[in-house]
Each structure stands twice: as C-alpha cells, then as structure tokens.
Amino acid sequence: MIAGIAWIGTSFYFVALDFSLRKEPGMPPGVGGEAWEVHGGGFYHVRKYLTAPETLPKDLIWFKWEAYLTWVTGFLLLVVLYYLQADSYLIDPNVMPLTQWQAIGISVASLVLGWVLYTALCKSPVGRSTGLLAACLFAMLLAFAYGYTHLFSGRGAFIHIGALIGTIMAANVFMVIIPNQRKITAALLKGEKPDPRLGAIGKQRSLHNTYLTLPVLAMMVSNHFPMITDNAHAWVLAGLIILAGGLARHFLVRTEVGDRHADLAWTIPLICTALAFGLIITQPSKLVLFQGEVSDAEALSIVQTRCAACHAEHPTDATIKVAPKGVHLETLDQLKRYAAQIEVQAVQNKAMPLANRTGMLDEERAKLGTWIARQ
Template sequence: MTTFLAEWANILLRWAHLVAGIGWIGTSFYFIALDLSLKKRARMNPGVYGTAWEVHGGGFYHVEKYMVAPKELPEDLIWYKWEAYLTFLTGFALLTVQYYFNARAYLIEPDLWNARPGDAILVSILSLAAGWFVYDRLLCRSFIGRNTTLLAVSVFALIMAFSYLFTHIYSGRGAFIHVGALVGTIMAANVFAVIIPNQKKITASLLKGEDPDPSLGATGKQRSVHNNYLTLPVLLMMVSNHYPILTNHPHSWILVALILVVGAMARHFLNRHEAGDPFQKIWWTLPVATAGLAVALVMTAPAPREATVDGVQVTDADVLAISARHCTACHAAKPTHEGFAEPPKGVVLTDVAKLRQYAALIDQQAVKSDAMPLGNETGMTADERRALGAWIAAQ
C-alpha cells in the first residue's frame, strides 16, 4: 500500500508541476516577447514607454507599458506570481517524494559518495539555498550586476561550479535534477524575493502619491530576463532522468555547460527575432548553438564493441544469470523489490525473448551507462556490463 500511495503522489505532483510550469513559462515567454515588440509612437499617453498592437483569438489588443507606473492604478490590477510559486512548491515536493524518500535508489551513488540518506538530503537543501545566496547577494547585488556581460558569465560559472559538485557526489540522474532544481530555485526566488516585492513597493509609492523609484522596475526587469534565458536549459534538466546518455556520462558536468549555451543561444535568437531584429544581427547565435550541440554529440557517441569478452562468446544462459542477479527483482511480472508494485515502464526481463526485445534499452541503461540497477544496489560489475554489451552486439 505504501508503494501504491507513493506512486500516486508522484503522478499527481508531476502533473501539478507540469501544469504550473507551463503557465509560468507561458507568461514569461509572452511578456518578454511583448517587451521586445513595444514601439514608440507619435501619440502615446503620458509616462508610456511604448505600445504594441496584437491580434489573437479573433480580436485585437492595444497594450501600453509604463516604465514605472501610471499616476493611478485600477483596482483589478493582475499580478502574475502564483504560477512561479506553485512551480517551485510542486517541484520541491516532487524532489522530496522521488529523490529524498528514495535517496538510496535515486540520489546516492556509493562509488562517488557513500552517504547516509540524511546527509545527502541535507547537502541538497543547503546547496539550493547557497546557490540563491551567491546569485542574489554576491553577483546581482554587487558591482557585477551592473555589467550584463560580466553577470552572464558569472551566473554561468556559478551553475557550472554546482554542476561539478553535484556530478561528483550524486548519482547521474540525481546530479542533473539538482542542477535543474538549483536553476529553478533561483528563478522562483527571483519572482518571490525581487520581482513581486519591487512591484509592491512601486504600487505602495503610487498610493501614497510619491514618485516610485525607477531602479525597482529596472531590477525586476533584469531578473525577469534572467528567468527567460534559463528556461530552456532547465526544461531539459528536468526531463534528463529519461536520458542516461546525458546523466551518466563520465563528464556530464560539461554536457550541462553545453546545454546552457545551446539553450541560451536558442532563446536569444527567438527573443530577438520576435523583436524584429534583422538576421544579420542575430545570425551568430545559430553557429554557436550548433557548435555546442555538435560537441555534445561527439562526447556521447558510442564506442565500438566486440561481440565477445576475452574471446569467449557470451551465451543466453550467461545473460539470463546476470538478469536474475541484477534486474528481475524490479523487472518481473511481480517484482520482489519493495519499491515497486509493477515492473518499471512495464519492462519484464525474465526470459531471453524479453531481453532481446528490450536490448536497446538495456544497452542504454546498463551497458553504455550505469544508470541501472538503481544506485547499483545489487553490485553489478564492469565485467558483467561488458558481457551484456557483447551479447547485445552479437544479436
């Protein structure tokens, strides 16, 4: 019953996280695109920075942006904040259910750091808090934050430093999900601790009849742009547990760097294209993104394999024995592993026909990477992985 309830908690939290995240990403993409489409016009209301005309759903919209705020605010002012808050809350709850409650299986990698679950969880929480502190206090609020290029390089270096840490203490999937959680925490905290409080201060000043501090709006815009450029990389981090070719690469922290570069370049191209920039001004983003992707492809390309191990052909019986030792506790019609009531993804590995059917998945999860068994709790050896690879190569 515990496994059944945990599975449903995972399903519902993942669903809620996706719904909230889609809402947050949608508003982020929309408002950045709106900002970039604003134009100065001959006739605009006092205090208006720019306007945009848009068409959608059979109607036309005329949008005005005030850099600080108009002299009077309507009672029905709309605040966009709960999508960000709920994305973070559901994401952290999902991190708890999936990785904290199952730290031995999903988070801890004994060959890197044979930690107690409590220690691994404590480092996780402290690292997320530390990442926000360094980003907010030591980078954005310092002299670095006044130089866009220097700040971008510094934030990249910050994420890379934590990526290196995570990939050297946690499992492959645990490391990547923590990079995503770190970036997601920074993004949500930008909304909760900077963007919305600044907007509230501006509103309070207006209600008192005072002139708002224009730096509050500028800071909020800066953090909003950061969130926009981090969105594409963090999305791939959040689904990375499906791709051990990324998470279990021996230099996966370098792949994180490439994902950041490719995602940021793609986002910059789309942003500036939406703003109407000529191709001549933004063409350079495409070869940079292509180069980053090419390096990732080369890094993850599979090495050729022999169909034998030490000149000896691996038999079906050999592979069945390996599967019985390391796979069938979970991947059986009725798993004996306490964490699973059903075989994960419906994959059953109890006979040769099934092993052949799922050979590509086995190769990806247990030969080209050590993603399986989870946490290598059964102690699968390098020789056994080579034997599996040789058997698959001979099929």
Template sequence: MPWLDWLSLFVRWFHVIAGVAWIGASFYFIWLDNNLRTPPQWKQDKGIKGDLWAIHGGGFYEVAKYAYGPEKMPDTLHWFKWEAYTTWLSGFALLIIVYYFGASAYLIDPSVKALSPSMAISLGLGLIFGGLALYELACRSPLANYPLAFGVGLVLLICVASYLATQWFSGRGAYIHVGALIGSIMAGNVFFNIMPNQRKMVAAVAGKQDIDPQWGASAKLRSVHNNYFTLPLLFIMISNHYPMTYQHPQSYLVLIAIMATAAWIRHFFNLRHVGRTKPGILISGAIAMAAIAVWVSWPHTAPHETSTVPAHISTTVTASNAELNAKSAGIDGSNGESHSDGSELNAQVSQIIAQHCVSCHSRKPTDDIFKVAPLGVVLDSWQDIERYAPQVVRRTTVTKDMPFLNKTNMTEAERQRIALWFAQRQ
C-alpha cells in the same frame, strides 16, 4: 508503494502545468516589452510610454505601458507571481517525493560517491540553497553594477554547481539538482526582488509619490536573468528521459554545454523581438547542438564494476527456465511456500534479471535499440539489483511494463519469483 507513484504523477502533472504558465508568461512579457512602440502624442500626453496592437482569438487587443502609472489605480490589478510560486513549490515537492524518499535508488550512485541518504539529501539542499544565497548576495552587492562581470560570475556559479553535483550524485540526481538551483534562483528573483519592487511602485502611484527608477530597473534585470534561464531549465526538466546525457563520463560538461547553447539560442529570439535579426546566432547554436550530439554519442569506455553476485550466492545456477517456473509461487503445489533458502532464491533472481533485463540495463548494453541504460538504471551487479529492488519489483510484477514490450519473454512464473524474493527481503 503505488500510492507514492500516484502522488508523483499528480505533483509532476501540476508542476508541468504551473511551469508552462510561468515560462509562457515570461516569454510573453519579454516579447511584449521588446515590441512596444512610441505611441501617438495624445497617448504620450496621458503618460503612456509605449503601446502595442495585437489580434488573437478573434479580437483586437490594445496594450499600453505607462512611464509612471495611471492617474488612478484600477480596482483590479493583475499580478503575475503565483505562476512562479506554484512551479517552485510543486517542483520542490517532486524533488522530495522522487529523489529524497527514493534517495538510495535515484539520488545515490555508489560508483560515484558512497553516501548515506541523509548525507546525500543534506548535500542536495546545501547545493540548492547555498547557490541561491550566493546569487542573491551577488545581486545585492556592487558586482550587480557591472553586467559583464556579474554574468561571468553567474556562469561560473552554475558551472561549479554542475561539477559538484555530478561528483556527489547519480547522473539523474545531479542534473535535477542543478535544475532545482536554477528554478530556485528564478523563483527567488520573483519573491525577493520583482514583487517587492512592484509593491513599492504601486504604493508610490497610489500615494502620488515619485517612483525610484531603480525599482523598475532592478526588477527588469532579474526578469532578463529568468528569461535566459528558461531554455536550460526546460532541458533539465526532460533530461531524465535521455540517459545518454547524464550517464556520459563527463556529464557535467554535457550539461554546461547544452545549457550555454540553449541560452545562446534564446538570445537570438530576444534580439529578434527588438528588430535585430542575427541568423548567425541561430546557425551557430544549431551547429553547437549537433557537435554536442556527436561528442556525446561517440563511443567511449564506461567504468565497469567487476563484482557481480556476492560470494555466498556465487555458485553457478544451473536450473533451467522450466525448473524456475515449476518452483515459482504456488505452481509446484506447495501453496506458494518457497523450498529455497535465501541464497538460492537470490541466485535465481540474479539469473532472471541477467536473462531478461541486463541486455538494456547495463553499463554496456547489448540491446539492438537501447545503447545507454534507460533512466540510468543498471543491474550488472548484485549491489545494483539490491539498490533498485523496489523499482525492479514494481515494473516487473505490478505494472508489468518491463521488460520493454516483454521482448525477452519474461514469464509470469519468473515475475512471481521476483515478487517472492522481494517479499522475503523486507
């Protein structure tokens, strides 16, 4: 369905733009808050708690933070909320378009757990919103008064979610659902806490009433949580391009290790913003990333399905490429009518894929470049071919960008054969 690809492209594009705006604002305001300095007395007399001077874009900027609020509320007050909301909305739309509409290909992996699309989607939604509910309840409980205990609990929540996701879904589907959970927590922090508390503060200043310090403290705590989540979330957003991570036998441990290291590296920059430079954090983070790379790339035995083509088409296919080409749609002078029954056509397609695709798209690739199946798509068995049929036909007969650079020299006749097979199976 080409329209679905275009929809996915535009939503993904918008999601990246919104995410850049949100994460950029998060980084900027954490940096800004950590770099405010005690202002001169005349500013303090006006109620200014901290200020900062900066130069950018050919001009000077003076930023001031009030301890309470301005004497009079300005006519225009900028709120930072839609960066979070649009990122979450577009991300959830993308989750539906790619992983829920295409659940059989991208979310479900029978070798992990045989699920129906409806069950897989239900588990995915339960993981996202169940985890969000647990986080929100913990934030509103007495546990929030004990930062260390709360931090340990939050780490455990993400670890459990990572493990469950990899036991339910495909590698890509598992990682993206952990990312969706983290993104939902971050957007939830804005929606459930930061924005309501800021509205209370604005109303109090406008009404010349006292501000409850807890409003600002609670919102600041949630902002800090979001700040430490940013680098792990960014990794998950790009992880589907790197199947060596989510296809690893212990993919949940890979995910946890990378997220923890990313948050640790973010901690270095947060400390640096307040004048505390600890290069040991950055060095240990780099060593940890290198160790993860060595561990993930270390040769390992991957599980392999023994079944290939179903018994009813398991006869040896002896037709040569020339015979396949001659029998392809329209080439044999039959106006595109097939002279093969379903079993023969299945066997021919199986042979084409084995010749042109399986060297890369296999649980044990033999290609000289791709040592892990690109995007996690494996075509070792007939069950795999059926599962990825829409992707196979689209990439070989519509966009024609597969095989990669056509390095195995798939012919136009073979592409037509795949298209004919797909049309007959509908």
C-alpha cells in the same frame, strides 16, 4: 509541468512584449512604449508605464502564482522521489558514499547557497554589466554542475542543476519582482513618486528568468536520458545545455520582436558548436566485450540476478511496484526480446540497474554485451 508551462508561457510573452514596445508621440506621462497586437479575432492595445500610472485600475492582474506553484510542486517531487528514495535516485556509492541525511542536507544547502551567490552577484558592481553578469552566472552554474556530478548520482545531479536554476527563477519572482512591484504600488497609493530603480531591477531579474527557461526545461526531463546524466563528462554537458539554451532563447526573443536574422546570425554557429560538442561527448564508448563464450543460461542468470528485482511480474525491490516500462526479464525469450534495450541501458550507458543497487560487475556487463553481439 502544467504550472511550468503557464509560468514559462507568461515569461515568454511579457519579454517579447517588452522588446516590441514602441515609443510614439502623444503618449501619456510615464509611458515607456506601446504595442498593438492581434490575437483570437480581436486587437489589443498595450502600454507599459516605466513606474506606474497616476491612478491604478480596480482590477489589477498579478502574475506570480505560476512561478510559485512550479517551484512548490517541483520541490515536492524532489522530496517524494529523490529525498524519500535517496538510495535509489540521489545517492550513488561509486560517486560519493553519502548517507540519506547527508545527501538531503547538501541538496537543501546548495539551493540556498545558489540563490545567495546569485543575488550577491546581481547586487555587486558586476551586476551593472549585462555581459559580465551573464558570464559570472554561467561560471557559477557550471561550478555547481561540477559539484553535483561529483556528489550525487547522474540523475540526481542533473535534477539538482534544474532545481537550482528553478529556485533562482522562482526566488526572483517571490523575493524581488513582486516585492518591488508592491513597493511601487504602495508609493503610488500614498501619492508618492515610485523609485524607478525598483522597476529596473525587476526587469533585470525577469530577463534573467526568460533566458534560463529552456535550460531548466531540459534539466526537468533529463532523467529520461542516461546518455547525458550518466556520462563521464556530465557537468560539461550541463554547461553546453545552459549555453545553447540561453543562445536559442536570445535568438527567439529577438526574432519575435522583429530583429533581422542577419543581426542574430552570430548565435547560430555557437548553438551548433555546443550541440556538436554534445554529440561528440555522448557518443557511446567502445564496448569492452568478454573474450570467451557466454551461454544462454549464463546470460539469463546475470539478468535474473541483477535486473529481475525490478523487471519482473512481481518485483522484489521495495521501491518498485510495477516493472519499469512493462519490461520483464525473467525468461530467455524476454531476454532476447529486450536485448537491444539491455545493451543500451546496462552495457553501454551503465544506467541500469538503477544506482547499481544489485551490484552488477563490469565483467557481467561485458558478458551480456558479448552474448547480445552474437545473437
């Protein structure tokens, strides 16, 4: 998250800067525009060369490690949490009964495939049209989201949508933007004229990155929201997040550079429509309650059998060292205290038990719902 903040911050800044550049008379050859900025008690005068200046300064700042560290630390977290504990977080037998190595193999292969398809689209004739390329990229991400939600657990699917987007963004920096910049620099040092296409390609990929930042942030924290990850239409929700996030980023970018809000008004109803559909889809379904009496003892027995493996003072689940969120479900008083949370997580969303490792039955969920409703 720390590396991501640094990366996204620089991405936001440079895209806003790029759009705010103004062409003024009397500029040096090769300068595409300049901007005056005020911050931190001083003024900054920034110029952008479309290829490169005639001479390079001794101290040239490269912005790359923010992107690299975000991806590396993110992938390490993916390994530690979702690969090493695949049975808990990545695999859901009710979705697809995968083995640990099958799930890991699909994960790695999908990230590589996503980058290959994305870069092929950018290099194809489709890449010459910004609108068509955006539509194709959206369709590609939606297809991956559909595939992930039909292969992995809800949490595993959403984190992989984020991992795919993050991989595309980091690979853009590592494999396109920085190499192209190095080629421009090398040509300049040799006294040759740099290829202007290299800068144009780098700008295209950088622009893609900034439009993907808000959706990838949402995916990074998605495992805290089972109403999204464990939804029957999770892949549709992923598409709505990508669409609304991209449109919101467009509104912010163009606002930052002084465009009139009247010219950006078309984004507002689209964003609101996407959010409205999201609200509709995530509405809790009507509870199916148990038709009959459920005693305190029976409700407690269900929770002790299905939930207390993790939610106990001394968890028996090998992957859990401390009860999540400090919630203990070993006594009737504790059951009553956390009844509202149990109703949301185990009865409504069915997000718990995690990956349903203890095999909670729908009838047991219905009985808990009935017991809670009558408290």
